Amino acid sequence: MKICIVSPHLDDALLSCGILMQRHVAASNEVFVLNIFTAGTNAANRRTEEQNAMAKAGAAVFFLDELDAPDRNPVYWANEKLFFGALDDVPADYISKVENRLHDFFAEHKIDLAYFPLGAGNHIDHRITYTAGLRIKDTPVKFYEDRPYILWPGVLQGRMNQIGSNAVLPVITAEAMRAGLGGYHYLKHFVPEGAYQQECLPLYFQALNQPSSNTLHAASETLVATEAELKHLYDCLAMYESQMGFIYPDYETFVKDSLAYEQATSGQRVYAERSWTLSPALLSA
Numbered sequence: 186m187k188i189c190i191v192s193p194h195l196d197d198a199l200l201s202c203g204i205l206m207q208r209h210v211a212a213s214n215e216v217f218v219l220n221i222f223t224a225g226t227n228a229a230n231r232r233t234e235e236q237n238a239m240a241k242a243g244a245a246v247f248f249l250d251e252l253d254a255p256d257r258n259p260v261y262w263a264n265e266k267l268f269f270g271a272l273d274d275v276p277a278d279y280i281s282k283v284e285n286r287l288h289d290f291f292a293e294h295k296i297d298l299a300y301f302p303l304g305a306g307n308h309i310d311h312r313i314t315y316t317a318g319l320r321i322k323d324t325p326v327k328f329y330e331d332r333p334y335i336l337w338p339g340v341l342q343g344r345m346n347q348i349g350s351n352a353v354l355p356v357i358t359a360e361a362m363r364a365g366l367g368g369y370h371y372l373k374h375f376v377p378e379g380a381y382q383q384e385c386l387p388l389y390f391q392a393l394n395q396p397s398s399n400t401l402h403a404a405s406e407t408l409v410a411t412e413a414e415l416k417h418l419y420d421c422l423a424m425y426e427s428q429m430g431f432i433y434p435d436y437e438t439f440v441k442d443s444l445a446y447e448q449a450t451s452g453q454r455v456y457a458e459r460s461w462t463l464s465p466a467l468l469s470a
Contacts, residue, residue, distance in 0.1 A: 186209075187217065187296050188298045188300065191287065191314060191318065194220065195232060195234065197302065199418070199425075200333065201329045201331055203414075204414055206242055206244055207417060210244070216243065217244065218235075218245070221251050222310045224252045224256065226253065231428075238421050238424035253310065264381055264385065265384050284320050287321065291321070296324050301329070303331060303348070305331040305344040306340055306375075315328065319463070327462050330459050336442055336443070337369060339362035340389070346396065349399060349400040350401045351399040351401065358393075359390040370438050371432045401463045401466055403462070410455070
């Protein structure tokens with residue numbers, strides 16, 4: 186079996202699907218990681234990190250070398266636009282271009298199953314990738330939860346509302362979401378205090394409180410990691426030296442933040458990795 190994890194940036198696949206990758210490698214399945222937005226600032230260094238991490242993880246790595254959003258369009262220099270800019274502002278032919286490149290890659294490599302990001306966290310490149318994934322018809326597609334974004338309880342719920350999913354998730358209030366800001370290391374850097382919080386917290390809350398259209402049926406699959414799998418995953422993640430200081434600076438933080446998230450959402454102190462199958466919901470008469 187050949188699976189492909191489609192990664193918007195250099196590290197998203199391993200951050201979000203590190204246990205999934207290990208399970209497929211252990212089953213002697215071929216794992217491909219296809220990185221899309223891999224050209225731009227610090228690209229050469231990050232590409233080397235990706236190659237080293239994937240070599241340790243046992244996956245074959247590929248690069249489409251599309252420009253990262255801030256290098257593609259200066260409007261994305263502003264975090265508010267990078268994370269909450271309208272997808273409609275992205276040229277339709279650009280999304281079609283990405284979709285066609287993905288389609289060609291899957292056909293060339295005879296991919297049996299592809300994994301795409303849900304776009305949780307709202308980064309514009311993740312949302313472009315999600316949209317392209319929805320359009321893929323010749324290859325079965327599942328959608329993974331974007332880490333570290335989902336560690337902040339409420340982010341996943343807001344994204345499921347945005348895409349019109351009927352996923353059954355724990356109820357998170359805006360007050361609980363605000364209170365959770367101090368609970369995860371990555372939020373110090375991804376949702377910093379000051380102007381960014383003042384501008385963007387209302388937008389996160391808006392997504393959280395937005396009613397879902399329930400036009401997509403969502404069914405999840407969960408993998409619960411073993412301690413050995415977690416240690417191997419962090420050894421691979423540590424290869425991303427330019428990024429891990431902002432996300433998981435050490436193994437203890439990696440475990441603490443991951444278990445705290447799952448405890449807050451499911452009541453279990455485990456590392457759980459989820460993927461979702463999305464299909465049109467059947468409307469009752």
